[in-house]
Amino acid sequence: MISSPILNIAKKEILDNVRNKWVIILTIIFASLTLVVSYFGSIFSQGWQDFGVTIAGMMSLVQFLIPIIGLMLGYAAIIGEIEKGSMSSLLSLPVARFEIILGKFFGLGGVLSFTILIGFGIAGIVIGVNVSDVNYLDYLIFIGATILLGLIFLILAMFFSTLFKKRSTSMGISVFLWFFFNMILPIIFVGIMAASIGIEGLVSGDFPEWYHALTLLNPLSVYSALVSLNVGPVSTIEGISVSYPAFYSSGVMILILLIWIVGFLILTFWKFDRRDI
Amino acid sequence: MISKVVKCPKCSYKTTVIGESGKKIIITCPKCNTKGNYLFPEEHQQLTKTSDSIAIEVNGLIKTFNGLRAVDNISFNVEKGEIFGFLGPNGAGKTTTIKAMLGLIHTNSGEIKINGYDIKPSGKDAKKFVGYLPERVAFYDNLTALQNLHFYAEIKKSSKEDCITLIEEFGLSDSVNKKVGTFSKGMVQRLGMARAILGSSPILILDEPSGGLDPRGVVLIRNKIREMKNKGTTIFISSHILSEIQEICDRVGIINKGVLVAQDTVSGLSKKLNLKPKITVELEKMSDDVVASVKKVKGVDKVEKIGKSIDVICDPKTKAKVILAIETAGGNIINLYTREPSLEEVFMRFTEVK
Ligand SMILES: Nc1ncnc2c1ncn2[C@@H]1O[C@H](COP(=O)(O)OP(=O)(O)O)[C@@H](O)[C@H]1O
Numbered sequence: 001m002i003s004s005p006i007l008n009i010a011k012k013e014i015l016d017n018v019r020n021k022w023v024i025i026l027t028i029i030f031a032s033l034t035l036v037v038s039y040f041g042s043i044f045s046q047g048w049q050d051f052g053v054t055i056a057g058m059m060s061l062v063q064f065l066i067p068i069i070g071l072m073l074g075y076a077a078i079i080g081e082i083e084k085g086s087m088s089s090l091l092s093l094p095v096a097r098f099e100i101i102l103g104k105f106f107g108l109g110g111v112l113s114f115t116i117l118i119g120f121g122i123a124g125i126v127i128g129v130n131v132s133d134v135n136y137l138d139y140l141i142f143i144g145a146t147i148l149l150g151l152i153f154l155i156l157a158m159f160f161s162t163l164f165k166k167r168s169t170s171m172g173i174s175v176f177l178w179f180f181f182n183m184i185l186p187i188i189f190v191g192i193m194a195a196s197i198g199i200e201g202l203v204s205g206d207f208p209e210w211y212h213a214l215t216l217l218n219p220l221s222v223y224s225a226l227v228s229l230n231v232g233p234v235s236t237i238e239g240i241s242v243s244y245p246a247f248y249s250s251g252v253m254i255l256i257l258l259i260w261i262v263g264f265l266i267l268t269f270w271k272f273d274r275r276d277i
Numbered sequence: 278m279i280s281k282v283v284k285c286p287k288c289s290y291k292t293t294v295i296g297e298s299g300k301k302i303i304i305t306c307p308k309c310n311t312k313g314n315y316l317f318p319e320e321h322q323q324l325t326k327t328s329d330s331i332a333i334e335v336n337g338l339i340k341t342f343n344g345l346r347a348v349d350n351i352s353f354n355v356e357k358g359e360i361f362g363f364l365g366p367n368g369a370g371k372t373t374t375i376k377a378m379l380g381l382i383h384t385n386s387g388e389i390k391i392n393g394y395d396i397k398p399s400g401k402d403a404k405k406f407v408g409y410l411p412e413r414v415a416f417y418d419n420l421t422a423l424q425n426l427h428f429y430a431e432i433k434k435s436s437k438e439d440c441i442t443l444i445e446e447f448g449l450s451d452s453v454n455k456k457v458g459t460f461s462k463g464m465v466q467r468l469g470m471a472r473a474i475l476g477s478s479p480i481l482i483l484d485e486p487s488g489g490l491d492p493r494g495v496v497l498i499r500n501k502i503r504e505m506k507n508k509g510t511t512i513f514i515s516s517h518i519l520s521e522i523q524e525i526c527d528r529v530g531i532i533n534k535g536v537l538v539a540q541d542t543v544s545g546l547s548k549k550l551n552l553k554p555k556i557t558v559e560l561e562k563m564s565d566d567v568v569a570s571v572k573k574v575k576g577v578d579k580v581e582k583i584g585k586s587i588d589v590i591c592d593p594k595t596k597a598k599v600i601l602a603i604e605t606a607g608g609n610i611i612n613l614y615t616r617e618p619s620l621e622e623v624f625m626r627f628t629e630v631k
């Protein structure tokens with residue numbers, strides 16, 4: 001049962017953020033890029049079967065931009081209000097601390113989902129016009145997976161927003177998190193694999209199972225696996241086709257994404273509960 | 278009327294008796310017919326003062342920051358309907374105490390109850406009774422004054438219609454639909470007071486309410502505090518300015534370096550402290566006649582001769598009489614100045630006693 005302070009706070013977060021110029025700018029950038037990718041993807045394709053590269057392009061776009069939007073919405077969510085001073089007043093009202101976190105998570109998650117829906121909506125229309133046999137269920141799964149990914153980065157940023165004593169530190173760690181999951185972690189994983197199977201193994205695309213297990217530590221990899229497993233044909237932009245091991249299933253991928261969200265929500269409750277305002 | 282169970286001293290038969298406290302009755306044991314006197318216990322002021330009459334209860338509060346005790350074992354009660362002034366210099370621990378009272382910070386030890394609800398396990402219930410003005414007032418800058426108050430009204434489950442009236446009452450009629458981000462510090466402070474009063478909570482906790490206000494704002498807020506008091510609101514108000522508190526409070530607590538050094542009614546405190554201004558009168562020529570005639574003035578506590586000037590400690594009201602006495606005695610006044618007792622002196626006096 002959702003108590004009403006959660007809804008009140010969620011509503012306030014939406015009201016407060018729809019006027020945030022960065023949210024607007026990033027939404028426009030995301031929507032324009034999905035338009036470009038889907039347009040060029042669809043005019044050169046014969047049909048959905050041949051749509052792999054377009055999906056892959058949209059996936060890269062998502063992996064690049066959605067974490068930025070999630071992190072940006074979350075990094076100041078708690079520390080911003082504490083630094084500003086409005087948290088004292090909010091907490092003096094009859095609300096429990098977990099309700100503040102949940103309210104903010106739902107509100108900011110709503111803004112994030114809205115951004116994603118706009119981008120995917122535009123792309124969906126373009127694809128629908130140009131491609132005859134669109135699999136709409138696949139497309140919905142694609143959107144759902146993207147929202148889950150965005151929520152992970154949102155709650156990650158919110159956690160660090162409750163952890164740190166300064167807004168600037170929280171912002172710094174958010175920038176780091178983006179580089180970490182987009183660049184550093186993949187390089188580390190590939191480095192480990194290269195050290196183990198050599199360059200020839202790497203080029204063959206025949207990756208060992210433990211490597212596939214290892215990459216599941218990165219939610220971005222889990223996301224791309226989930227999309228690849230569901231959304232028709234996906235080939236990577238680089239042209240290397242990767243076959244997944246048997247333990248890769250949609251259920252497992254969704255579970256991992258949910259564990260990230262729920263896990264960090266609990267960590268955020270825990271940390272916020274102990275915090276002096 | 279109170280009822281008591283009494284035991285017969287002879288046969289140990291228990292029976293219930295009813296009567297007024299302080300009254301003596303003769304009881305006859307229904308079983309063995311022994312007669313005896315029984316005095317109903319006096320209703321002791323302290324004992325019968327159930328927590329029903331206490332709005333805020335703080336007991337043994339300790340809070341340390343990095344090992345330093347910002348609040349050091351503070352205990353006090355605030356009665357329902359009274360204005361309690363919480364007085365202390367900057368850094369004394371006022372804000373820390375208030376934050377602990379609202380559960381904003383975690384304490385090392387101590388118990389805090391608001392209307393009988395413990396702020397730790399039952400924070401949500403306790404906070405239903407409180408309107409709070411923080412030391413650093415802040416709002417959501419992207420939202421208008423009205424949108425902000427609507428948000429707080431929703432969570433307090435109070436009437437949204439009152440928001441506009443409140444904003445207007447605090448002199449912000451022109452800014453109802455302006456973003457709070459464009460407000461001046463004084464306007465934010467006024468809106469903060471409106472937010473504290475929103476929903477007419479029975480307890481108001483105000484942390485330095487006149488901070489950042491112009492004199493007109495100070496008067497506005499002081500009148501509002503009086504108005505709330507007349508409605509029966511309990512008001513806890515912190516300040517580092519003695520005169521600000523003196524006028525409106527029923528009782529004051531004085532905190533210095535985290536320790537509550539005094540707790541009394543304002544008049545009791547003034548008596549204890551002998552809070553009287555010191556008038557220094559510079560004369561053209563010192564004469565013993567002048568000193569003698571000043572000493573004769575009623576209400577003068579102390580006269581001291583220092584070179585060509587005299588220091589007079591007296592009631593503020595006797596100031597004119599003192600000047601008249603000096604002039605009648607032939608004294609020629611060159612200069613005159615009054616010094617109010619500073620808060621620092623007050624704290625010094627209390628800490629000296631300790
Ligand atoms: N968050 C904090 N971290 C460290 N020290 C603090 C913190 N808050 C307050 N203090 C210290 O506690 C003492 C009391 O501060 P405060 O309660 O704000 O005083 P007042 O409100 O009476 O001016 C001061 O010495 C202050 O420096």
Ligand SMILES: [Mg+2]
Nearest residue numbers: 371372373412
């Ligand atoms: Mg203070």
